[in-house]
Amino acid sequence: xxxxxxxxxxxxxxxxVALCVDFGSTFTKAGxxxxxxxxxxxxxxxxxxxxxxxxxxxxxxxxxxxxxxLADADPRALAAEVLACSSAxxxxxxxxxxxxxxxxxxxxxxxxxxxxxKVVAVLAAASRAADSAAWRTLSHTTRPDxxxxxxxxxxxxxxxxxxxARGLVAGGWTGPxxxxxxxxxxxxxxxxxxAVPHVLADNVVPQIxxxxxxxxxxxxxxxxxxxxIGGKHLSARSDFAxxxxxxxxxxxxxxxxxxxxxxxxxxxxxxxGATTDVxxxxxxxxxxxxxEVVATTRVTRTVEGDLGMRWSALSTVTDLPELAxxxxxxxxxxxxxPDTDAERDADEQIARAAVGLxxxxxxxxxxxxxxxxxxxxxxxxxxxxxxxxxxGSGGVLRHGRPGVAGRVLAGxxxxxxxxxxLPSHPRVVVDDDYVLAxxxxxxxxxxxxxxxxxxxxxxxxxx
Numbered sequence: 001x002x003x004x005x006x007x008x009x010x011x012x013x014x015x016x017v018a019l020c021v022d023f024g025s026t027f028t029k030a031g032x033x034x035x036x037x038x039x040x041x042x043x044x045x046x047x048x049x050x051x052x053x054x055x056x057x058x059x060x061x062x063x064x065x066x067x068x069x070l071a072d073a074d075p076r077a078l079a080a081e082v083l084a085c086s087s088a089x090x091x092x093x094x095x096x097x098x099x100x101x102x103x104x105x106x107x108x109x110x111x112x113x114x115x116x117x118k119v120v121a122v123l124a125a126a127s128r129a130a131d132s133a134a135w136r137t138l139s140h141t142t143r144p145d146x147x148x149x150x151x152x153x154x155x156x157x158x159x160x161x162x163x164x165a166r167g168l169v170a171g172g173w174t175g176p177x178x179x180x181x182x183x184x185x186x187x188x189x190x191x192x193x194x195a196v197p198h199v200l201a202d203n204v205v206p207q208i209x210x211x212x213x214x215x216x217x218x219x220x221x222x223x224x225x226x227x228x229i230g231g232k233h234l235s236a237r238s239d240f241a242x243x244x245x246x247x248x249x250x251x252x253x254x255x256x257x258x259x260x261x262x263x264x265x266x267x268x269x270x271x272x273g274a275t276t277d278v279x280x281x282x283x284x285x286x287x288x289x290x291x292e293v294v295a296t297t298r299v300t301r302t303v304e305g306d307l308g309m310r311w312s313a314l315s316t317v318t319d320l321p322e323l324a325x326x327x328x329x330x331x332x333x334x335x336x337x338p339d340t341d342a343e344r345d346a347d348e349q350i351a352r353a354a355v356g357l358x359x360x361x362x363x364x365x366x367x368x369x370x371x372x373x374x375x376x377x378x379x380x381x382x383x384x385x386x387x388x389x390x391x392g393s394g395g396v397l398r399h400g401r402p403g404v405a406g407r408v409l410a411g412x413x414x415x416x417x418x419x420x421x422l423p424s425h426p427r428v429v430v431d432d433d434y435v436l437a438x439x440x441x442x443x444x445x446x447x448x449x450x451x452x453x454x455x456x457x458x459x460x461x462x463x
Contacts, residue, residue, distance in 0.1 A: 017041070017076045018446065020438035021066070022248055023059060023086040023234075024048055026273070029434050030066035032077050033442065038452020040433050042077065044069035048088055051234065059088055059234040083441040084243035085251040089232040092224050092247040095121040095144035097168070099151035099160045104181065107205045108150040111180070111213040113301045115220035116250025118275075120144050125151060125164035135171025145228045146220060147173065149189070152182030154206045161185050165192040176223040180204045180216035197227060211297050221246050245441055253279050253301050255440030256391075258447075259454040265387040267423060268436065269359060271351050271394035271408075273310035273334055276358040278302050282382060296382050302362045307354040309347065309396055310334035316354045323349055344401060351396040351408045359384070359412045365419040383421040390426040391457060397430045405430050429457050 016036065022029045025048065032042040046069075049062040070077035094117035098105030101124040112119050121142045123134055138144070147168065151161035161181045168177065169192060177198040179189050186200045199222055202215035229244050245251065252268070260266045260281035268279040279301045306315040311334055313327035326346035330336050338344045364381015390413065392405050400408075405428055413423045435457055442450035 019080040021084040035449040042073040087248040092117040116247030139172040158185035251440035255436035276307040278362040387423040
């Protein structure tokens with residue numbers, strides 16, 4: 001993404017406010033943003049109203065309740081431009097198909113995550129894993145929303161990519177496909193897919209050691225808007241599809257990119273009930289980049305599906321047996337809310353474990369190894385040591401007791417030993433007002449307001 005707060009796009013006088021909405025899996029959050037100053041002037045939220053098994057209910061029922069509450073605070077909400085993102089109905093489910101797991105399948109997985117998707121399957125088409133049964137399972141059991149088809153460097157072998165396209169069609173896949181492999185084979189892959197909806201993007205691995213995610217990320221977003229939003233049948237009203245600009249994690253990552261233009265290197269960790277997501281925008285130091293066949297990128301998102309506060313609580317505390325009973329209560333009753341200091345302590349301890357593991361997996365580590373040149377430092381993952389701002393997100397941080405962010409993030413900054421490349425001395429803030437999602441929604445049409453809004457995270461006088 002190329003973005004600047006001095007973009008030529010300007011606010012029209014009539015564009016005084018915009019309504020930014022996040023249709024979440026549990027809650028629908030809405031904020032009315034004053035575009036002139038880049039501030040949220042009113043907020044509302046409502047339980048997300050998904051259609052029931054009998055077909056009754058509509059996701060816009062909760063949205064209507066939010067608008068009514070906002071209008072009570074500021075009547076401009078009734079006529080405001082609406083920009084929305086969504087992770088409701090399971091969010092965006094992506095299957096990745098690559099030549100082999102080490103390079104293109106892994107590259108595709110990283111691109112899928114940066115596109116705001118939950119990766120539900122990874123198939124290495126060059127291995128026996130992608131036989132006819134695997135293609136049928138993908139089509140009829142796994143049921144992703146989008147398939148990201150990768151494989152081969154530009155100008156290299158194209159046969160496995162072509163065979164993968166044939167396998168998808170033969171296996172009965174009829175959903176959208178983003179083709180992001182060897183560009184020399186794109187036209188032939190498109191011909192094989194035929195009537196299957198598809199977009200031809202640039203190669204995510206144009207050459208070994210290079211990861212180029214942006215074209216595929218844009219194409220996934222296009223497919224999400226064109227095929228997934230309506231396909232989930234979350235609303236019978238036509239205005240829902242017109243509101244949504246992208247999957248919530250993709251939009252949040254855009255908001256993190258906007259924030260980074262003002263503060264430099266930044267990391268955001270979002271602790272949810274089922275997953276803990278880490279978003280980072282870090283300028284890469286060539287001397288600290290690990291020697292990996294799939295390169296680290298400046299803009300990165302990772303999703304840890306085994307770390308969370310409710311559905312994933314048990315796996316989060318695997319190495320903390322003293323929290324096993326508390327984790328079981330939360331796993332068995334995801335709606336559980338702590339009502340005693342002891343239970344609030346347990347919530348914070350589970351969150352601390354989730355944050356610590358998620359940040360370590362995102363950051364990687366450095367170690368001294370022996371090489372023909374002698375003792376050298378070998379690094380894997382993304383070096384976060386120079387990050388100046390660490391943003392916490394998630395209900396446990398937004399609704400916790402005073403000082404919760406410091407307690408939860410303790411042990412995830414500074415020199416914790418083991419070579420972990422964690423932020424050394426970051427400033428820590430909490431995104432209490434869902435600013436990053438709103439900034440990501442505003443970035444394209446209202447870049448100056450997006451910038452000012454993102455910068456509110458750094459202090460009352462920033463931006």
